[in-house]
Amino acid sequence: MCYNAFLSYPPPNKMRRLVLWEPVFMLDFMSSAGRLAVALDVPSAAEAIELAECLSGKVGVLKVGLELFCAEGPDIVREIQKFAPVFLDLKLHDIPTTVVRALNAVLGLNPLLVNVHALGGLNMMRKASELVKTHRQNGGRTHLLAVTILTSMDKLDLEQLNLMGEPSEMALRLACLAKSAGCDGVVCSAQESASLRTECGAEFLLLTPGIRPKGAETQDQVRVVTPIEALKAGSNWIVVGRPITHAPDPAAAAAAILSEMAGVDPR
Helix, strand or coil: CCEEEEEEECCCCCCEEEEEECCCCCCCCCCCHHHEEEECCCCCHHHHHHHHHHHCCCCCEEEEEHHHHHHHCHHHHHHHCCCCCEEEEEEECCCHHHHHHHHHHHHCCCCCEEEEEHHHCHHHHHHHHHHHHHHHHCCCCCEEEEECCCCCCCHHHHHHCCCCCCHHHHHHHHHHHHHHHCCCEEECCHHHHHHHHHHHCCCCEEEECCECCCCCCCCCCCCCECHHHHHHHCCCEEEECHHHHCCCCHHHHHHHHHHHHCCCCCC
C-alpha cells in the first residue's frame, strides 16, 4: 500500500501528527463511480475490510459510521482508507467546545469527509469549519458537511419535536445556515438537492443518503429516491448501503447501480 510521509500541524492548544493515508485507488469524483459512496454499516472490522477489498477501485468513497467506528475505533478508518477515501459519518452534535475537541481527535485520520449536525447551531458549525479549514491549510484533505434533516424523518416526526414545516423547508434553512457558517456542504435528502443547489450554488457539496435502486426495499428510510434521480437533482455523492452490502455479490450490485448512473452529467 502507498502512504505519504508524516506531516505536522498545530491544531488549537496542541501539536498533532497527521498521517495522510492515500488509497491505492483514487477515482475521479466527477465520474459515476467516483460519485458512489457505499455505507459500511457492519458491526466488525473483518466484515468491513472484506467489503472494502471487494469494492476497491469500483466506488469513490466508503462510509464508516457510528456502529463501525464505536466497535473498532480509529484503526478501522486507517484500514479502510487503504482501499478508498473515507466519509467518517459521526454526525457530531454537542456544545461547540466538545464538537471541536472531538473533531480535532479524528482529523488526524484525514478522512475525505466528516460531518456535524446542523441543528447544533451556527456557532458550533462555525467553530468546526474553522478547524477543518486550518487542517486543509496544513496539508489535510478533509471537508466538513452538516447534516440537515435525517432521511428517516418525515413531517410528522418533525412535528413531534415541535419543529413545524415541511422537511424540505427546514433542510433548506439549515443548509443556508451551514453555508453561512463556512461548511463545505451538507448531507440532505436528494428530494431537496435541486432547491439546495439553486440556493447554495455550484460549489456547495451535496451528499445524499436514502438512495434506493428501482424496486429495492426502503427499510427505515422515508424520503428516498433512485440514484439517477439524485444525480439529476444535483447531488455530488450518493450513499448506498444495504442494496450493495447485503447483496450476494456486492461488486455486481455496485456495478448495476453504476450502470443506472451512467450518462448523467455532473451538476
